[in-house]
Amino acid sequence: MLLSSIGSGLAEEAPGIATPNFWDQRQRLARVDLAARPRIRFLTSVDFPPFNFLDQQGRLTGFNVDLARMICEELEILPRCQIEAKPFAELVPSLKAGDAEAVIAGVAVTAEARADLAFTESYFRYPARFVSRQDAPLPAPDAAGLDKKRIGVARGSAHAAMLEAFFPKAERVEFDGREAALEALKRKEIAGVFGDGVFLSFWLDSDAAQNCCAFSGGPYLSERYLGEGLAIATLHKDEELAKAFDYALGQIVAEGRFSELMLRYFPTSAF
Numbered sequence: 001m002l003l004s005s006i007g008s009g010l011a012e013e014a015p016g017i018a019t020p021n022f023w024d025q026r027q028r029l030a031r032v033d034l035a036a037r038p039r040i041r042f043l044t045s046v047d048f049p050p051f052n053f054l055d056q057q058g059r060l061t062g063f064n065v066d067l068a069r070m071i072c073e074e075l076e077i078l079p080r081c082q083i084e085a086k087p088f089a090e091l092v093p094s095l096k097a098g099d100a101e102a103v104i105a106g107v108a109v110t111a112e113a114r115a116d117l118a119f120t121e122s123y124f125r126y127p128a129r130f131v132s133r134q135d136a137p138l139p140a141p142d143a144a145g146l147d148k149k150r151i152g153v154a155r156g157s158a159h160a161a162m163l164e165a166f167f168p169k170a171e172r173v174e175f176d177g178r179e180a181a182l183e184a185l186k187r188k189e190i191a192g193v194f195g196d197g198v199f200l201s202f203w204l205d206s207d208a209a210q211n212c213c214a215f216s217g218g219p220y221l222s223e224r225y226l227g228e229g230l231a232i233a234t235l236h237k238d239e240e241l242a243k244a245f246d247y248a249l250g251q252i253v254a255e256g257r258f259s260e261l262m263l264r265y266f267p268t269s270a271f
Contacts, residue, residue, distance in 0.1 A: 032075075032244035040081050040241075041100040042068045042232075045088040048106055050202075050265040051230070052085070060085050063265045064104045064230075067123070070257055074248040092117070095233065101241060102234050109228040118239040120246050123258075125229035127197035127219030127270055128159055131204065133185065134214050138192045141217035146170040150190040152181030162225040163194045186212050197270035205268050219271045 034040070044052040044064055052062040065083055072081035083104075086094060091103045096116070109119050130151070132138040139145040147169040153160040155174040163172055173190050175181040181193045182203060193200070197219055203209050234242045252258050262269070 030243075031247050032240055034075055034077050034241075034244055037077070037101075038080065040072065040077055040102070042081070042083040043091045043094055043100045043103045044068075044083060044085055044105040045091065046085045047088065052105055063124075063261060064106075066261055066264070067252075067258075068104050070252050070261070071245055071248040074251050075244060092233070095235060101238060102232050102245070104232045106230055107233045109231050113233070116236065117233045118236050118242045119231040119233055120242050120249060122229040122231045123249055125221055126226050127221055128162055128194060128226060129197035129200050129218045129220070129270065130192045130194050130216040131182075131185065131200050131213045132192040132216045133188065133212055136188070136191070137214070138216040141167070141192075143167055143169055149192065152184055152190045152193040154178045154181060154195065157195070158225045159195050162220070162222055165225070166220070166222075167194075182208075182213075186210065192216060198266075201266060201268045201270040 044060070044062075046052060046054050046060065048062070048064075050062055051064045052060070055061045060083065068081065068083055069078070072078040084100060088105060091105055092107060094100060095103050107113060107117070109122065113119075130138055130141045138149065143166070146167050149170050150173050151163060151167070151170045152173045152175055153163055154177055157178075160172065160174060163170060173181075173184075175184065178193070178195050178199065181190070181195070184190050185193050186209075197215075200215070204213060204215070232242065232245050234245075249258075
């Protein structure tokens with residue numbers, strides 16, 4: 001277990017990186033007064049980089065950690081905010097036990113989860129992307145452009161199902177894991193790989209990629225196949241807190257601070 005207060009500081013922006021906005025700016029949310037609350041404790045995990053992880057000094061950091069800090073700053077409750085790391089399986093039970101007020105760690109937003117929890121609006125959605133070799137880029141990745149193109153996917157994954165549904169003319173080549181598909185792409189055995197844009201954005205920057213490849217087309221979003229994305233969870237009885245977080249998230253987006261956060265943690269944009 002790791003418990004820390006929420007500190008401060010963001011990196012400077014980098015130019016030329018796409019920073020999508022998932023927030024509907026037409027929403028007009030009222031600010032919720034949290035002055036009477038003695039504590040706002042967020043729970044997260046340490047095994048979900050770049051969203052929450054331990055840095056080289058063993059300090060809890062990540063996109064979600066900094067976003068929680070921004071929310072507390074926006075609501076003017078930073079001195080009363082804490083963030084605690086626990087194993088992922090313990091997060092929701094600990095929230096229900098009253099050990100915290102919110103979970104910011106990628107709890108899936110499902111009908112089953114909504115039976116017990118209240119969620120903010122989604123602040124991040126996972127994009128699906130194609131990657132192809134830079135010396136043989138894919139044509140426009142649409143249903144016609146991928147006709148008979150050999151596209152690698154992880155066997156049994158949501159991306160395999162999504163590729164079949166939206167790009168039926170592509171020749172789907174399934175591998176035992178996305179790493180195997182990417183190695184096949186480097187060997188020119190397939191024309192492209194379709195998968196999680198976040199993972200692929202970091203792979204493109206890694207030594208493993210050997211500067212071989214780049215994104216082609218996209219991003220592609222699908223709630224049916226990829227879920228509703230990331231949201232902050234609270235208890236149903238504390239739905240007012242979720243609404244306060246929604247207000248803060250809207251302000252953070254409007255002020256451009258959410259884009260700053262995206263730029264810090266996604267040097268190669270997943271979008």
